[in-house]
Structure formats: C-alpha cells, structure tokens
Amino acid sequence: MSIIQSCLLPVFSPPLHSTPSIWLDEPYTPREPLKGSHTCDIAVLGGGIVGVTAAYFLMRKKIGKIALLEANTIASGATGNNAGMLSVDRACDYGRWCDTPERRNIAKTTLQISERTQRLIRDIITEHDIRCDYKISGCAWVPTDDAGEQAASHSLTAMQEDGFSVLPLTQDTLKALYPHARDLYPGYYFPNHGELHSARYVRGLAEVVEREGETIWEQSPVHAFHPHNNGMRLQTAQGTIDCGEVVLACNAYLSKLLPSVASIMRTYRGQIIGMIAPQESLMRMPLCSETAGKRPIYYGRSLPNGKIIFGGGRGEDQKTEEAHAFDKEAMEPVQAAITSYLHTYFPKIAALPVTHRWSGTMAEPKDSMPLIGPSGCFPHTTIIAGMCGNGMGAWGTASAEMGANFVASDRCKAPHPLFDPKRFGL
Incomplete structure (x- = not known):
C-alpha cells in the first residue's frame, strides 16, 4: 500500500476494553426463540x-x-445501555426553541410528552411493583460558563412561563448537591424527575x-x-x-x-463509563451539563450499588460515532472526552477506578x-x-x-x- 493510499484511509482510535453495561452485567436467562x-x-x-x-x-x-x-x-x-435517567427532552435548549411562536409550541409539546412519560413510568412501577431501584431524585441542568448560564436563565424563565415544574439552581444548592465539583454555574433542576435500573x-x-x-x-x-x-x-x-x-x-x-x-434517520452511539464510588456522597442528584454553551452534553448519576456513571461527549467525534453506530466497543476519543470533562469539573470522580465502559445505539430522524x-x-x-x-x-x-x-x-x-x-x- 502506498503512503498516499494509507493517508486516505479513515483513522479510528482502537477500541478500549469494553464491558456489558452495569444494567446488563447480571444473570439473565433469555426466553426461547420463535420456532x-x-x-x-x-x-x-x-x-x-x-x-x-x-x-x-x-x-x-x-x-x-x-x-x-x-x-x-x-x-x-x-x-x-443508557444511564437510567428519566430526563426530559428539549430541557437543555428550551430557550433556543422560543425564537418563534411555532417553535416554542413544538418545544412545549415535546416537554409535555416527556412529563407524561415520567408519570406513566411511575404509575406502571407502582401498580405492578416492579423492582428496579426507581426513585424520584430530580435532575439538574448545569452550565459551565457565562454563556451557558445566560442560556439556562432564558430556558428556565420560558419553561416556568409555560407551566413546567422547574426550579432555579443556585450556587449554594450546587455546592450541596455536588460538594466536590468545581467551576459549575447556576442552572435549573426538575424536582420530579426519576432514575431507575433500566x-x-x-x-x-x-x-x-x-x-x-x-x-x-x-x-x-x-x-x-x-x-x-x-x-x-x-x-x-x-x-x-x-x-x-x-x-x-x-x-x-x-x-x-x-x-x-x-x-x-441518523444512527449513532452514546458511550458511558462506570466507576466505583467511595462511601462519601459525590453526587446527590443526577445532572446534565454542556460545555462552552454548546454540545457535547455530559450526564451522570450515582447508583444504589455504590457506583457512579458518566456519559456523553459524542460531539467530540460525531463522525466516528455514526460510522460505528452498531458497534459495541467503547472507543476514543469520546471516552477521553468524558474523562476530560470529569477531570475539569469533577476531579475527585475522575480519580475513581473504572469498572465498566459501554456504548448504546440511538436513532434520530432529521x-x-x-x-x-x-x-x-x-x-x-x-x-x-x-x-x-x-x-x-x-x-x-x-x-x-x-x-x-x-x-x-x-x-x-x-x-x-x-x-x-x-x-x-x-
């Protein structure tokens, strides 16, 4: 192969050691196939x-x-292969959808459907006593710079005007929820959102x-x-x-x-890291966050089994995540992007030993x-x-x-x- 030919080949980082997700890393006996x-x-x-x-x-x-x-x-x-977070759609950029009445109505409809999903899941779990570590923990939206804080303030005001249950997240509340985080800016949170073992x-x-x-x-x-x-x-x-x-x-x-x-419809992957957490509480509420007022989005939560998971960072290498949409292996540079985010904003979590790395395939119409x-x-x-x-x-x-x-x-x-x-x- 010539040097020119080799330069034209796509360059992908090698897969990392991947594991099943935390949710799938437990005994399970599948049913019989159709015959x-x-x-x-x-x-x-x-x-x-x-x-x-x-x-x-x-x-x-x-x-x-x-x-x-x-x-x-x-x-x-x-x-x-997700994070088990019952978070709503459009919450991260609601304000951006309010530039016209038509787009604002679309965002409002989307958020209303998301909140119905939350209620339906809660009712199903209660009616059938499904044991899945479900709890209403809330979910925070946390920016990491001035532009993000301004966008969050705009979104918060718009969502409250449209009747949604969302509250401001102050610096004092941030410190209480994430005592070892740094450089996070005030955002907002949904008090009624839940989490579960998906x-x-x-x-x-x-x-x-x-x-x-x-x-x-x-x-x-x-x-x-x-x-x-x-x-x-x-x-x-x-x-x-x-x-x-x-x-x-x-x-x-x-x-x-x-x-x-x-x-x-685009297909792409989302990647997640699972870590062993110490006895002390490092996260008291699941969160979503974006850097520099733009994607990629990051998200994380603590689990009842003493683990912490963090995912996101897809925007750091969107082409690879789409090209490898159906692959199961965790790959750089998205895994590195997640680690970098943790080093910057949650250094104590970044130092924890990693036990799981996994990815899941998603789909999004145009x-x-x-x-x-x-x-x-x-x-x-x-x-x-x-x-x-x-x-x-x-x-x-x-x-x-x-x-x-x-x-x-x-x-x-x-x-x-x-x-x-x-x-x-x-």
Whole structure:
C-alpha cells in the first residue's frame, strides 16, 4: 500500500476494553426463540422500552392476542445501555426553541410528552411493583460558563412561563448537591424527575405482559416481513408468524428492516463509563451539563450499588460515532472526552477506578422528532421509532402509548402530526 493510499484511509482510535453495561452485567436467562408457524392479532418487533411498553398498552386494551419478538434479549439494545435517567427532552435548549411562536409550541409539546412519560413510568412501577431501584431524585441542568448560564436563565424563565415544574439552581444548592465539583454555574433542576435500573424495569414489565397471557420470543431477529392473507407475515431463521397488524418498535434497527429509513434517520452511539464510588456522597442528584454553551452534553448519576456513571461527549467525534453506530466497543476519543470533562469539573470522580465502559445505539430522524404512526409503504404496519437518544426518559413510554392507541382505534386515532412517518414518505 502506498503512503498516499494509507493517508486516505479513515483513522479510528482502537477500541478500549469494553464491558456489558452495569444494567446488563447480571444473570439473565433469555426466553426461547420463535420456532415453527404461529399466528397472533398484533406482532410487536423490538424488546426495548418502546416495544415492551407498546405490548403492555396493547395488552391492556384487550383487543386480541399479542406477540413480541426481540432479536437479542429483552432490554439488550439502547434500553440496557443508557444511564437510567428519566430526563426530559428539549430541557437543555428550551430557550433556543422560543425564537418563534411555532417553535416554542413544538418545544412545549415535546416537554409535555416527556412529563407524561415520567408519570406513566411511575404509575406502571407502582401498580405492578416492579423492582428496579426507581426513585424520584430530580435532575439538574448545569452550565459551565457565562454563556451557558445566560442560556439556562432564558430556558428556565420560558419553561416556568409555560407551566413546567422547574426550579432555579443556585450556587449554594450546587455546592450541596455536588460538594466536590468545581467551576459549575447556576442552572435549573426538575424536582420530579426519576432514575431507575433500566434493564430491570423493562424486563419486569415484560414479565407483566407475559403473566397476562401474551407471548414473548427472544433471540428471534426478523429478517423479512410482507403482506399475507389480509395481514402481515414475519419471518425469522426458525419460523414465521402471521398477524393482522405489526408494530415496528426496533428504533435504530428499523433501518435494517426498512433500508429507506437510513436516508431520513441518523444512527449513532452514546458511550458511558462506570466507576466505583467511595462511601462519601459525590453526587446527590443526577445532572446534565454542556460545555462552552454548546454540545457535547455530559450526564451522570450515582447508583444504589455504590457506583457512579458518566456519559456523553459524542460531539467530540460525531463522525466516528455514526460510522460505528452498531458497534459495541467503547472507543476514543469520546471516552477521553468524558474523562476530560470529569477531570475539569469533577476531579475527585475522575480519580475513581473504572469498572465498566459501554456504548448504546440511538436513532434520530432529521427533524429530531420520533416516528409514530402508520407506514405509508406497508399495509397493517405501525412505526414507533427514532427516539432521538432519549427513549427511556422522554419519548419511549408516551410514544408507545400513542402508537398503541392508534392501533387499538382501528388506525383512526392518529398521533400528533409532528410524528407522522409519512412526513418522510415512510
């Protein structure tokens, strides 16, 4: 190979030693794969927060037999590789969305949907006693410079004017919440936001669905689906299932089934580091933060098991994170960006021993709005995907509810037009 040829090759940093996420690093026995020929009324593809929750809401509607198919194991995708923070979308840049009444209304709608997700998750956990370390801890938005502080003040005022429960975060409160942090600026916080063990929550919800008599198959990737006998037929390596309606809730992996999706939806990774924490409390509330008044965003929280996790930094190498969207290995320079952020603002946390490094795949449509509604390309098909990197806390549960309501209404009760997949010709 010539020197010129070698210079033209993309240069990627080598993978670091990766581990399962903290949520997936515990014993789990997957269900059997789909084998043979089966039928159901509604088939849901995807065993993450969206798919399992959609199956749950459809089960509650009692409109027919539900079957869920997961390519790997329940919660093994983005759901089991996030930070377990129930944080809302648009909170970080609400003020920037207030430049026109139309954009402000979009931001308000988004935040309202996010808050509905929070309430729905809390109610589901309470009703079914799902053991997932859930607690209402609040979530802080913390800038790191003067420009960020001004933007946060603008966002805080706008959100309060629009009726959201958000409070100012003073320097005294910052010192109490993060006693060993430095150079953080006043921002705001949402007192009613929660946190949980994301894999235990979704796997617990899957058990609820199964106890009600619905069927779940794991290790069953669907490689084809097509119209069949006034419904749809799904094919896996070992079997088929015929259904009246199919719900595509596989988020980033939707592009594997529908290649046309790749042109309207970016897929990328988020990376996280897990560390052993000392006995003293270093973080008393989960936080989100951005540097220099721009992305990348960083986020972190303490866990009940004596760990601290921090993630973010994707903007430091967006091209690599998109090129390696479906890779599991943690990679530089994003891991280095997370470490650098910690050294700058949380030096005591930066010195902690690292036990886990992992990544998760996310998907975001071009307009940063999820896809919820009927497919214009396939009959009897509803799409719930593209959770914009915030499926756990903001979009997933409320989107699943909207999608389930649409299916249960004989496709008459369409979700909000902002989310209609037909806006991209899907």
